[in-house]
Amino acid sequence: MSENVIPVPAEVPESAEQPAAQDMTPARKKRQAKSVVSHRRSTSKKKTGSAPVLGVHVTPQAVHAVLMRSTATGFEPVRQFSRQRSLGEDPMGDFTPAGMEMATPDAVPAADDGVTIQFGDGNASGGIDDLFLESEFAGFGLDDGTLDVAGPMARKAGSPIVFELKDILEECRAAGFERPGLAFAIGTPDVDYVEITVPAEGDKKKADAKKADAKKGKKKTAAKADPKATNAPVRRERLLSLLPKSDVVYDKERIAFIPMTPREHLRRYMAVLPRPEEPVVDSLQLLREQQGMRRIAFRGISAEVPVLIGMARMAFQTDPHENTAIVRVGNEDTLVILLQGEQLHHCDHMRSVTTFDGPDTICSRVLLQQDVQGVGTVHNVIVLSEEREDELVQGFAAFYPEARVETLRSGIAKAGVAGPYGPLPTASMEAAGIALKTLIRKDSPFEDVNLLPKQLRKRGKAVDLSFSWHTLVVTVLLFMTVLFFMGLYLKQQGDIAEAEQRLAEYPPQAMMSGTELQYRIDSLRLAQQRIMTSLSVLDSLLIGTDRWSQTLARANTAAAGVGGAWVESWEPDGNDLVVTGFATARDHIVQLGTRLNASIEEITFQEIREYPVYSYRLRLALPSDLPATVRYLREQAGEALPEPPVEPEPLAGTVALDEAEPAVAQ
Structure with missing residues (x-):
């Protein structure tokens, strides 16, 4: 399984998709101009969702x-x-038509000296049975206007894509x-297409007449549909x-x-x-059974044909009278949608035409x-096309000189859907x-078109509520546990009520008298006064x-x-403190004092050493307050702070210090 993201190819040059302007006919130029205008308006008229969507195309490989x-x-x-x-x-091994046999040595015919090729039966009248490509017209239903499809053979179920989807979703989650x-989106061989013609009600004779004309070989022409x-x-x-x-x-x-275009006044x-x-x-x-994938929303499943038709409508605006051919060429088959x-109008799946055929062959078959x-x-x-897309564009431009020939990739890119380096690759379209x-x-x-079953359109529940035997066992155990704790709770409530009843039965004499209560209150008040006195003494000792x-x-x-200043020493002087030190500037001394x-x-x-130095002496008052912790406790208790004691007067006979003479540096 590949684990690499598809590289986005470079933008396809316009010269390979569209002929030169001088080689274009007036009709083609008109349609080209209309396409450019429609591409500018295609994305402005549609209401879109905001949540991202992961589109997945499932192929057999x-x-x-x-x-x-x-x-x-x-x-x-x-x-x-x-x-x-x-x-x-082999994914296509069981999808072999009934008339096809595997090539074995016994099935190989003997060699012949000459080769004989015959077209038809030799007459010039012509008919479908006379064409050399009879297998291509086996399912057209030209006799009665319906698609004659033989019962498709049953084949083995394809391998699941769970691991691929889970790997992609995990990478999206990482992003x-x-x-x-x-x-x-799925295609052949996972989906079949059958054309149905709705017969007219109450008009069997006309239908029988048309069938008879068709059997006689009369040429059928496209009839205009009756609107009613x-x-x-x-x-x-x-x-x-x-x-x-x-x-x-x-x-x-x-x-x-x-719905398809009507044919011979009959709905199809x-x-x-x-x-x-x-x-x-x-x-x-x-x-959905994987862990973490239960809540992923499945939006729908569509088929290859309706998806390609919708993309063509989105990329190329056409008039009601115009005819459009969508040609998807793959490595194993080719799909033509008209x-x-x-x-x-018509859809044909050609298994005999692939990308290995030349552009002229593909164009001629279309x-x-x-x-x-x-x-x-x-x-x-x-x-x-998966390969040689430019050559196919040039080939169709040569076969249809009056038509507008473009790739679906370039049309979708012009409609506003393109990668960072140009149109999306063919495999991702x-x-x-x-x-x-x-x-x-x-x-x-x-x-x-939504082929998703109804039971998968709803999101999975986050919790699986399915009922089984183990669910019953867990439910019984949970019920017994709840019943046990309920009984325990009721027993404890009964014990509490019994104890309260015994206390209520005590005589009134067992209760304390009023005098005893007063004595107890007085003792508590005395203890409180002693504690407050002790705290006041402690506060007076803690001041300063x-x-x-x-x-x-x-x-x-x-x-x-x-x-720019530092302190050299300090010494107490009464209630003051004398600080000496040095500074590199006078402003620093003033700032320090401030x-x-x-x-x-x-x-x-x-x-x-030729640098100016200033020595200074400052005098500041020492604080005399309670410590910060004591003040915080008193404020929290709501008690008044004690006032600091009065400082004693200085002793008589003190002499102020003589001013020192300025020292001269040696």
Whole structure:
């Protein structure tokens, strides 16, 4: 399984997709101009969702995914993924037609000397049976106007894609997108297409006459539809009853119908039949059982044909009278879709044409389909190919010189859906298409086709509430536990009530008298007075006990704040403190005195090694307060702070210090 993100290719040059301006006819130039205008308006008229969507295209060999989100200007493909499917057998080995046998030595015919090629039976009248490509017309239903489909052979179920989806979702989660919505697109061989013609009610004779004319070989021409007969809706039950019988049992709830253009005044629908062995539904059921995947929303499953039709409508605006051919060429088959206006006219799945064929071969087969289906002039050709896409564009431009020939990748890029380096790769186009179908909620160009079963459209519950035997056991144990604790609680309440009853039965004489209570109150008050007296004495002793620590902290803070002064010594002088030190400037001494709220008594200047140094002497008062902890406790208790005692008068006979003479540096 590949674990690399698909690299986004460079933008396809315009010269390879469209002929030069001087080689374009006036009709082609007009359609080209109309396409440019429609591309500018295509994204401004649609109401889109905001949550990102992971579009997944499931093929027999790989799983391609595009994480898409809507923006203000259009749509942004955030990430692209590609994972190879783990197949234990040839995915197409059991889908071999009934008349085809494997090439074995016994089945190989003997060699012949000559080669004989015969076209038809030799007459010139012509007919479908005379064409050399008879196998291509076996399912056209040209006899009665319906698609004659033989019962498809049952095949083994494809391998689940649970591991691929889980790996992609984990990578989205690592990129910041926790649970994007999932939308899927499937194609052949996981889905079958059957064309249904609704017969006219009460007009059997006319229908029989048309069948007789068709058997006689009369040439059929495209008749204009009667609006009264072709615009009336058809009930789903009637469409289901018109499905041809088949050996494969389809789920009727998942079958979708796409309206087609009428033919010979009869309404036509294309039935989209998901096969029972398709891997998406089983994979989604397994994915929802994985841990962390239960809440992921599954938005829907669509088929390849309606997705390509919706992308063509979104990328290229056409007139009702114009015919459009959508050609998707792959490594194993080719899908041709013919549109009249924006409505489906015919769809053909050609397994014999692949990318290994030349562009001329592919173009000629598409031209042959156009002639057989009676489609007039083709005005638009939309090409989507896994390889040699530029050569196909040039080949169709040569076969249809009057038509507008472009790739679906360039049209979607012009509509506002492109990677950071240009149009999306071919492998990611259908994944991007199903993501766009999910994001566009109003005025959507996509057909309303959802093949997802109803039970998977709802989000899974976060908790599984399924009832089983172990659930019953846990419920019984929980009930017994609750019953036990309820009994314990009631027993304790009974014991408490019994104790209260015994206390209530005590005689009144056992209670204390009023005199005894008064004695007890008086003793408590006396103890409180003693405690308060002791606290007052303790407070008087604590006053001024932290004056030195407070003064030291204040002096250090002031010196650090000034920066150019330091303290050399200090000594007490009564209730004052004399601080001496040095400073590098007179302003520093003044700032220090201001911060300490001190008076400057002396400043001496001297030069030390040719640098000016000032010595100073400051005098500041020592605080005489209670410690901060004691004040905080008293404030919290709501008690008044004791006033500090009065400082004693200084002793008589003290003499002030003589002023020192300025020292001269040696």
